[in-house]
Amino acid sequence: MRKRLIVSAASALSLFLAVPASAAGFEPGADGLGDPYYPTLGNGGYRVSHYDVRLKYQPATDELEGTTTILATATQDLSRFNLDFALKVSEVRVNGRLAAFATSGDQELEITPARPLPKGSRATVVVRYKDVPSTVERYGGYTAWRRTPDGAVVAGEPVAAGWWFPGNDHPSDKATFDVSVLVPDGTQVISNGVLAGTASRAGWTRYDWREDKPQATYLATLAIGRFDITRDTTAGGLPVYNAYSKDLGENAGAARASVERTGELVDWLSGYFGPYPFSSVGGFVPNVRSSGGLETQTRVFYGPGLFARGSNTSVVVHELAHQWYGDSVSLSRWSDIWLNEGFAQYAQFLWSEHENEGTAQELADYIYAYYPADDPFWSVKPGDPGEENQLSAAVYQRGAVAIQALRNTVGDATFFRILKGWPTERRYGNATVADFRAYAERVAGRRLGDLFTTWLFTPGKPATGPVPPGAPAAGPSAAGTTADRNEGARPAEPKSWRKIQEATAVHAERK
Numbered sequence: 001m002r003k004r005l006i007v008s009a010a011s012a013l014s015l016f017l018a019v020p021a022s023a024a025g026f027e028p029g030a031d032g033l034g035d036p037y038y039p040t041l042g043n044g045g046y047r048v049s050h051y052d053v054r055l056k057y058q059p060a061t062d063e064l065e066g067t068t069t070i071l072a073t074a075t076q077d078l079s080r081f082n083l084d085f086a087l088k089v090s091e092v093r094v095n096g097r098l099a100a101f102a103t104s105g106d107q108e109l110e111i112t113p114a115r116p117l118p119k120g121s122r123a124t125v126v127v128r129y130k131d132v133p134s135t136v137e138r139y140g141g142y143t144a145w146r147r148t149p150d151g152a153v154v155a156g157e158p159v160a161a162g163w164w165f166p167g168n169d170h171p172s173d174k175a176t177f178d179v180s181v182l183v184p185d186g187t188q189v190i191s192n193g194v195l196a197g198t199a200s201r202a203g204w205t206r207y208d209w210r211e212d213k214p215q216a217t218y219l220a221t222l223a224i225g226r227f228d229i230t231r232d233t234t235a236g237g238l239p240v241y242n243a244y245s246k247d248l249g250e251n252a253g254a255a256r257a258s259v260e261r262t263g264e265l266v267d268w269l270s271g272y273f274g275p276y277p278f279s280s281v282g283g284f285v286p287n288v289r290s291s292g293g294l295e296t297q298t299r300v301f302y303g304p305g306l307f308a309r310g311s312n313t314s315v316v317v318h319e320l321a322h323q324w325y326g327d328s329v330s331l332s333r334w335s336d337i338w339l340n341e342g343f344a345q346y347a348q349f350l351w352s353e354h355e356n357e358g359t360a361q362e363l364a365d366y367i368y369a370y371y372p373a374d375d376p377f378w379s380v381k382p383g384d385p386g387e388e389n390q391l392s393a394a395v396y397q398r399g400a401v402a403i404q405a406l407r408n409t410v411g412d413a414t415f416f417r418i419l420k421g422w423p424t425e426r427r428y429g430n431a432t433v434a435d436f437r438a439y440a441e442r443v444a445g446r447r448l449g450d451l452f453t454t455w456l457f458t459p460g461k462p463a464t465g466p467v468p469p470g471a472p473a474a475g476p477s478a479a480g481t482t483a484d485r486n487e488g489a490r491p492a493e494p495k496s497w498r499k500i501q502e503a504t505a506v507h508a509e510r511k
């Protein structure tokens with residue numbers, strides 16, 4: 001399905017006249033970055049360094065008007081390139097000149113600049129658009145833009161950006177962001193980074209947000225509505241900005257009792273992961289029907305349903321751990337998802353240890369025994385789970401047990417050096433599971449291939465659990481079948497298990 005829209009006869013004509021003969025070797029950029037799970041996410045032929053997203057939003061009608069300016073650099077001689085975007089576009093300019101554009105696929109915006117872009121050249125791309133985003137469905141009925149009674153929220157993995165700004169929508173191309181949104185007076189805007197300022201005029205208020213560190217497009221977020229805001233500074237000096245919809249009802253208390261712990265928990269996590277990588281931290285709880293969370297950079301999205309059974313600091317620890325494992329050090333490919341979820345879950349194990357609600361070893365033993373050998377849980381390889389299992393329980397739980405197995409293999413001192421050294425070594429960059437393994441081997445001074453193969457890349461229940469040094473391996477019943485499930489020998493359920501389970505289940509509903 002392909003729809004070609006030439007902006008105007010004039011711009012089409014200028015296209016013909018402007019292409020010099022020397023452009024012969026120029027070719028279109030690829031419509032994707034070749035991600036093994038999502039081949040059309042992102043685009044080839046350029047890299048983005050900055051997004052300037054300027055919006056006007058009317059909550060009463062869900063009308064969104066925008067102008068996004070993208071600073072890009074061509075990585076090949078480009079006759080044409082794509083952006084990922086789902087909304088209706090009215091005009092595109094490249095380096096000041098009108099450009100022809102067309103749409104195709106789920107969210108490909110194909111742009112033909114008036115003059116081709118030589119490899120290494122910089123391009124300023126301006127896209128103007130207007131749409132009602134909640135009515136825009138892609139990928140077979142999915143919309144990332146959710147209206148609320150007083151506004152809207154956009155947060156989603158792996159795709160959400162296309163409902164509010166055009167871009168190179170893949171975690172391997174990160175950029176800084178300025179997000180400026182005009183809303184009716186009395187409505188507030190929450191986004192990533194630091195609130196640089198607000199200004200009101202003629203019944204409208206503009207909010208200017210800035211994320212000054214590289215950010216993946218799926219980690220950009222926007223919430224519009226009426227919020228109670230809390231601002232503070234952590235003991236470590238980091239600004240904290242949290243926002244709670246005024247409409248959270250009976251979940252309001254538990255939400256605040258959890259998310260207000262952000263400053264304390266981010267300082268606590270710094271002890272394991274090294275200095276916090278960004279200039280602000282916080283979370284927001286909008287009034288959407290959701291029990292999910294997402295590690296949107298510096299400003300975590302929490303669905304109110306997360307707090308329907310009381311406070312939940314475990315999920316706050318999980319999402320804050322992602323600020324190091326996922327946001328600062330981002331995936332090179334979606335198949336590397338274990339680098340995000342295994343470690344965020346393991347941070348919950350560490351929090352459980354800290355709270356005396358079960359050690360990481362007890363949790364790992366429990367998970368190992370919890371799923372019988374014939375449970376489909378063991379058929380998923382956390383190191384390459386497949387698109388359909390990207391957010392499955394195995395990526396989180398077996399993924400975290402794999403980290404406990406690493407800890408047992410290299411010993412606590414080396415393990416905690418790896419845990420802290422990796423986010424420092426790779427800060428603001430991207431990585432693969434193989435990169436992590438190479439780093440762990442370098443720090444440990446030994447080969448870890450068997451460990452990674454067994455726990456991350458081999459379907460089936462490993463013959464023994466993550467055995468601590470000096471302890472006997474788990475008995476045969478632990479590796480048994482469903483029939484053995486209720487027989488003795490199963491470790492007692494750690495106190496923290498239920499909350500950890502909740503944080504796993506909630507992630508499954510994203511996208």
Ligand SMILES: [Zn+2]
Nearest residue numbers: 340341344507
């Ligand atoms: Zn997560």
